[in-house]
Structure formats: C-alpha cells, structure tokens
Amino acid sequence: MKQIENIVFEFKKYVLDFKFDAGTSRGVLKKKETYLVKAYSKLFPQIVGYGEAGPLPKLSLDDVSDFEEKIKIACQELTQRKVLLSKDKIFEFVQSHIPENFPSLRFAFETALLDLLHGGERMVFDTEFVRERRPIPINGLIWMGDRGFMLEQIDKKLEEGYDCLKMKIGAIDFDQECELLEYIRSKYDQNTITLRVDANGAFAASEALGKLQRLSQYDLHSIEQPIRQGQFEEMATLCAETPIPIALDEELIGIHSLASKESLLKSIKPQYIILKPTLVGGFKSCDEWINLAEGLDIGWWITSALESNIGLNAIAQYTATFDSDMPQGLGTGQLYFNNFESPLLIETGTLVYDQTSKWEI
Known part of the structure; x- marks a missing residue:
C-alpha cells in the first residue's frame, strides 16, 4: 500500500x-x-x-x-x-x-x-478487459426522435452486429413506438435480438400497467423506469403485476445509506436495477447496490451516463471486474464530435480496449 x-x-x-x-x-x-x-x-x-x-x-x-x-x-x-x-x-x-x-x-x-x-496510464481497475482485450457485450442505444430517425438508428445498429438493442420510448406517439418494436420483431425473434426499452419515467402510474401489457407482445427483456421516481407504492405494485421485467434506474438516485438502499429494494422488489456511477455516487456505492441486489436475487447491469471517454473508460473497467455476460449500457463514447481519443472501440456489439491505440487528453 x-x-x-x-x-x-x-x-x-x-x-x-x-x-x-x-x-x-x-x-x-x-x-x-x-x-x-x-x-x-x-x-x-x-x-x-x-x-x-x-x-x-x-x-x-x-x-x-x-x-x-x-x-x-x-x-x-x-x-x-x-x-x-x-x-x-x-x-x-x-x-x-x-x-x-x-x-x-x-x-x-x-x-x-x-x-x-495504477501509474496514471488510464488503468482504473486491473482487468482482462484492458490487458487481454476481453470484450464487454453492450446494448445498441436507439435515441428518441421522430419515427424516421429512430428507424434509421435501428437499421444501423442491426447492420453493425448488435444482438441487444435498447430503445428510448415516451417521446413520440406510443402507437408509433409500438410499430418500431413490431418492425424489429418482424425481422428478428427474441432468440436473435434482445430488446430493452427505457421509458425514463414517462408513463403515468394509472396507465403504466396497460402499456406494459401491450408492450409484452414484443418479447422484451425489460423496461427501465416505467413511471416517475419516488412513487414507491405504485412502483412496488407495478413490479408485482408486470408482464415485463422492470429495471429501476432514476429510482436509485439520492438513496445513499446502506439501510436506505436495502429498504428500497425490499419494498419495491424490482426484477433488475441499473447502476450509473455518475448518478449514484461512484464505485463504492455501486458495490453496495450490487451486493444487496445479489442477496435479494435481483439482477443488475451497469450503464454510462453521457460521460466522455474518460468516464466511460472507468465505468467499463469497473464493469469488467465482474463475471457477467449481461449486455451493459456502455456505448455512449461515439456520441460526440470532440471526444478524447482513446483505446475504446466498439466491435460487433461489444466494447473493447485496444492497447495499440493511445490516449490523447
């Protein structure tokens, strides 16, 4: 030490x-x-x-x-x-x-x-992800927009070889969003393409179950945060009755103590939680969430939150410390014109660390 x-x-x-x-x-x-x-x-x-x-x-x-x-x-x-x-x-x-x-x-x-x-070389955690180019499976993110823009993204992600897509919903007409999901399912069944959706709390609590029942026909892996955070009783009821596994996302923000984290998970009983180190307080906090979730048989995955390649690299290396085949949400590094040059590359639906490439900060 x-x-x-x-x-x-x-x-x-x-x-x-x-x-x-x-x-x-x-x-x-x-x-x-x-x-x-x-x-x-x-x-x-x-x-x-x-x-x-x-x-x-x-x-x-x-x-x-x-x-x-x-x-x-x-x-x-x-x-x-x-x-x-x-x-x-x-x-x-x-x-x-x-x-x-x-x-x-x-x-x-x-x-x-x-x-x-670790010597100031952008190695945050010593893992095979960095040392041996071990890939991390990730989901392809479909951003909100008009129907044409979202359709264009879907086709591009499928061409790029992703086998897990995550589509943000709640911004355009719900019928159109269902049509986009139908479009994907008309080409690929659930054994070929895993589908996730993220509502970012867009559904009213009174209508959420009906919308989840309609979405269930598309064989979805999960839906993130169907209703706005802070509605604990409504979310608990929804998690108990849902036909689609629910993943808590924004719900974890502002929950700090170990006791509060345990209370939230035990009262809501979600099927999954999603961990964003930027939003929940870093890696120590994520460790606490993961330990609690695994003890309660709740699944989890890790997601970046619009960081540059500096933050994305740290989150990816942290993710690589766990033995998980679950597709992670780590593909945001390609969003920016002026991101920092890094060894992070996306190849056929996975994130890799290419040691032959250099950092430029």
Whole structure:
C-alpha cells in the first residue's frame, strides 16, 4: 500500500458537442458540460490520474448552478492531503471528504485516484478487459426522435452486429413506438435480438400497467423506469403485476445509506436495477447496490451516463471486474464530435480496449 503526500487536485471544464440532437424525456441535448479532475503528487508530477465529473442536466443531484465552484472548493480542500493508495482506502477517503449529494464528484475523485494508483496510464481497475482485450457485450442505444430517425438508428445498429438493442420510448406517439418494436420483431425473434426499452419515467402510474401489457407482445427483456421516481407504492405494485421485467434506474438516485438502499429494494422488489456511477455516487456505492441486489436475487447491469471517454473508460473497467455476460449500457463514447481519443472501440456489439491505440487528453 503506497501513501502519497502533497497530493494535488486540479480540474478543467470541457464542453462535449453531440453529433446529433440527443432526445431524452427531459428534452433535447446538443452539448454536454463536463469537468476533468487531475490528481498527482508534487514528487512525481509526470504521473497523473484523471477522473470525470459530469452531472446530467435536470437529473443529477449535483446539477446545480454553482457546480464549478463546488468542484473548485473540493480540489482546494483535498490538495495537500495524505492519501493511502489502495482501492478500499481511496473509497474511504472520497466518501469521508466529498458530500453524498455530489455523486459525480465522488465518481471523479475515485477514478482519478485509482488511475494514479495504477501509474496514471488510464488503468482504473486491473482487468482482462484492458490487458487481454476481453470484450464487454453492450446494448445498441436507439435515441428518441421522430419515427424516421429512430428507424434509421435501428437499421444501423442491426447492420453493425448488435444482438441487444435498447430503445428510448415516451417521446413520440406510443402507437408509433409500438410499430418500431413490431418492425424489429418482424425481422428478428427474441432468440436473435434482445430488446430493452427505457421509458425514463414517462408513463403515468394509472396507465403504466396497460402499456406494459401491450408492450409484452414484443418479447422484451425489460423496461427501465416505467413511471416517475419516488412513487414507491405504485412502483412496488407495478413490479408485482408486470408482464415485463422492470429495471429501476432514476429510482436509485439520492438513496445513499446502506439501510436506505436495502429498504428500497425490499419494498419495491424490482426484477433488475441499473447502476450509473455518475448518478449514484461512484464505485463504492455501486458495490453496495450490487451486493444487496445479489442477496435479494435481483439482477443488475451497469450503464454510462453521457460521460466522455474518460468516464466511460472507468465505468467499463469497473464493469469488467465482474463475471457477467449481461449486455451493459456502455456505448455512449461515439456520441460526440470532440471526444478524447482513446483505446475504446466498439466491435460487433461489444466494447473493447485496444492497447495499440493511445490516449490523447
């Protein structure tokens, strides 16, 4: 275990430009503001760890107007601190110094320190994903938009070899969305293509079960967050009666303590949970969710949340520490014109780490 003294934290704002208007249930995104956190020792300034803090607009707990000031204060207060460089000690350090209502900051500082621990070479976790190019299966994401735009994406993802598609729904007419699902199923059955849908809480609680019953004819793997978060009784009833497995997503935001996490899972009893380190408070928090879920026989998978390749790389490497064949939600790195060059590549519906490619930050 190494102890680094005189550690320095710095940050820099970066604006990512989408290649298209990214439609979500909370509006259309054209740009994404994010912040890179650097960690290094004054004794070895050439060895630098990087992390990323990028709150999601209108969703993240730390989507606040003075976020840049908050990250500035965090970097100033933590600079010159002594840090024991081991995974567990890093997790303890971050949780004790970064407030729980700044989950993307926790994720950024965890990542920067873990990168520093492994020599500042963007290895956040030592896995076969990095060392041996072991692929991670991922879902192809179909963004919201008009029918023609969504149809174009579906055809492209199928041509690219994905065997798991995730379609965002709730933005256009429900009948048209069902037609798009019918289009996929007319070409590929559930044994060939796995279909997921994500409603981002778009259904009213009173109509959700009826819509789920209609969607069930398309042999869906799951539906994410069918109703708005915070409706615990309604969600519990829906999970008990649903014809389609339900995955909680936004529902996990703002649930911090281990006891609160356990209470939520035991009361709602979802079929799956979806973990986004940026939104739920980093890797330590994800570990807690996963341990609880597995103890309750609840499935899970991990998803990025519009990070640049810095954040995506960290999430992918964390995912690779688990032995899971479940397709993950790790394909957002291709969304931006000005993403950082990295060894991350998408090949036939999988994410790989190509050691022959270099990082450019």
